[in-house]
Amino acid sequence: MAEGTPTQPGAIDLDRVRDDYVRDGFAVVDSLLSRAEVDALNAEAAAIARGERGAIVGADAGLGKSETQLMSEVIAIHFPHKISPMALATMAHPNIVPVLRALIGLNVKAMQTMLFVKHAGQPGQAWHQDEHFIPTRDRSLTGAWIALDDATIENGCMWMHPSSHKAGVLWPMRPHGDARFDSADEAFGHPYAREGGAPVEVRAGGVAFFNGYVLHRSLPNCASRGFRRALVTHYMSAESLLPWTLGAAKARSDVRDIVMICGQDPYAWRGLEEVTSPYVRPQNAERAKAIYAELAERRRASDTTLR
Numbered sequence: 001m002a003e004g005t006p007t008q009p010g011a012i013d014l015d016r017v018r019d020d021y022v023r024d025g026f027a028v029v030d031s032l033l034s035r036a037e038v039d040a041l042n043a044e045a046a047a048i049a050r051g052e053r054g055a056i057v058g059a060d061a062g063l064g065k066s067e068t069q070l071m072s073e074v075i076a077i078h079f080p081h082k083i084s085p086m087a088l089a090t091m092a093h094p095n096i097v098p099v100l101r102a103l104i105g106l107n108v109k110a111m112q113t114m115l116f117v118k119h120a121g122q123p124g125q126a127w128h129q130d131e132h133f134i135p136t137r138d139r140s141l142t143g144a145w146i147a148l149d150d151a152t153i154e155n156g157c158m159w160m161h162p163s164s165h166k167a168g169v170l171w172p173m174r175p176h177g178d179a180r181f182d183s184a185d186e187a188f189g190h191p192y193a194r195e196g197g198a199p200v201e202v203r204a205g206g207v208a209f210f211n212g213y214v215l216h217r218s219l220p221n222c223a224s225r226g227f228r229r230a231l232v233t234h235y236m237s238a239e240s241l242l243p244w245t246l247g248a249a250k251a252r253s254d255v256r257d258i259v260m261i262c263g264q265d266p267y268a269w270r271g272l273e274e275v276t277s278p279y280v281r282p283q284n285a286e287r288a289k290a291i292y293a294e295l296a297e298r299r300r301a302s303d304t305t306l307r
């Protein structure tokens with residue numbers, strides 16, 4: 001459980017974190033957020049799910065539904081920082097930034113947040129590498145997964161294949177047809193055991209930092225009740241372009257819908273843009289089609305031409 005007083009930035013053993021990350025492709029740091037910060041983020045998660053922070057593509061209008069009912073129907077909300085000032089501020093949490101500097105470098109930008117809710121009974125996500133979805137060119141993609149509940153094997157913590165980032169190979173993906181997982185595809189053809197890997201249990205307030213090439217998955221929440229909540233932000237070196245497809249067939253040369261976290265932005269002269277919108281992670285292929293069609297339509301409507 002997160003303590004009242006979080007770890008102070010100076011007390012984080014950055015050498016240990018960097019060594020673990022370089023060797024395994026991930027590193028867990030306990031107590032980066034205080035109990036009060038975790039409680040505030042969980043209250044914010046409920047407000048986001050109730051629609052109080054703004055519109056979310058694919059969200060249920062919620063009429064007549066309790067908060068628990070509403071939240072138990074959602075696995076994750078993508079891009080909550082677009083509507084939640086608290087989620088936006090947490091991206092540059094003072095205890096997270098020093099770790100990002102140690103793992104990525106002095107100049108760091110972020111392009112994505114995801115708020116996982118994952119109520120008891122909800123599925124996990126099959127083996128994948130985040131760099132498959134968010135290409136950084138310099139392999140600097142790093143996730144910071146903040147546990148908002150104690151994440152355990154029982155309630156569906158993440159699992160990683162240690163050192164799987166080292167080969168620098170992005171393995172192919174295909175549909176899995178496995179009811180334990182949501183509708184996102186699964187990596188295959190790699191040398192790692194499908195039922196293997198190391199569980200990454202994280203206490204509330206702790207953060208798992210993981211490399212964009214590390215193979216990871218999560219299993220369903222098998223607890224009898226409750227949530228397994230987590231706020232995840234994806235970061236990369238600000239020096240590298242972000243040729244991100246965002247669900248379209250063709251990548252843009254550099255998506256500038258970013259948040260600067262620390263240091264200098266060498267491409268500041270290009271300005272920023274709004275490309276992404278908050279949306280509910282679809283639970284099946286049919287919902288996915290409708291949600292991604294609406295997101296594509298929004299992108300077309302707001303398309304900006306960058307220099």
Ligand SMILES: O=C(O)CCC(=O)C(=O)O
Pocket residue numbers: 114116124125130143145156157158216217218230232
């Ligand atoms: O939290 C989960 O269940 C999955 C998270 C994940 O795979 C990710 O953030 O890339």
